[in-house]
Amino acid sequence: MNRRAFIVTGAALSLAACSSGAGMRMGPDGKPMPTVNRLSAAETNRITYSMVDGVNELRAAAGLAPVQLNAQLTAAAATHSRDMAVQNRPWHFGSDGSSPIDRVTRAGYSGIMLGENISETFETELETLSAWMAQPDTRDIILDRRATNMGFSWFQEENGKIWWTMVMGG
Numbered sequence: 001m002n003r004r005a006f007i008v009t010g011a012a013l014s015l016a017a018c019s020s021g022a023g024m025r026m027g028p029d030g031k032p033m034p035t036v037n038r039l040s041a042a043e044t045n046r047i048t049y050s051m052v053d054g055v056n057e058l059r060a061a062a063g064l065a066p067v068q069l070n071a072q073l074t075a076a077a078a079t080h081s082r083d084m085a086v087q088n089r090p091w092h093f094g095s096d097g098s099s100p101i102d103r104v105t106r107a108g109y110s111g112i113m114l115g116e117n118i119s120e121t122f123e124t125e126l127e128t129l130s131a132w133m134a135q136p137d138t139r140d141i142i143l144d145r146r147a148t149n150m151g152f153s154w155f156q157e158e159n160g161k162i163w164w165t166m167v168m169g170g
Contacts, residue, residue: 048074051125051152051166055142058133062143070169072109073151077165079103080118081155084163090120104151104167111149111169115141119164125154128164146170 048069056066080103083094092100100116117138119128132138151167 047125048152054126054129064145067147067150070149070151072107073149073167073169074153076103076107077151077167078153081153081163081165085155085157090118109169114144114147114168114170117141117166121162122160141168144168
């Protein structure tokens with residue numbers, strides 16, 4: 001009888017140690033530390049179209065026309081996401097001094113570059129979109145009524161940090 005109680009108690013303690021709240025680390029500000037959101041190559045299309053769909057839902061809610069994913073703008077976004085990681089800072093200039101307009105032109109986009117949103121985070125694409133919508137300057141880029149095209153890409157470092165780039169064009 002004691003042996004059975006010992007086994008049941010041991011199993012219960014083992015399961016309790018597996019609960020999702022047990023491993024949450026808190027930062028010095030009292031908020032949960034970010035968790036690594038690993039993006040696999042198999043998720044590339046899902047993540048991209050999740051972002052495009054999210055942007056178009058927000059644009060529709062604002063009474064605006066949808067944007068289409070554009071290969072040239074996406075190439076410019078991919079180049080910049082990787083370059084920000086190399087520079088280890090989120091900013092709009094490339095390590096070669098290029099501006100967003102320079103990168104869009106190099107990628108062969110013939111329209112007008114309207115704006116670029118960037119982020120350095122551990123968050124998902126939709127959490128990043130939400131953060132962009134919370135700021136007037138990045139929200140204005142997403143909801144620019146002249147926008148007809150969008151480029152979107154990211155680069156993930158080994159430590160899990162994700163560098164997101166969205167480029168809007170018209």
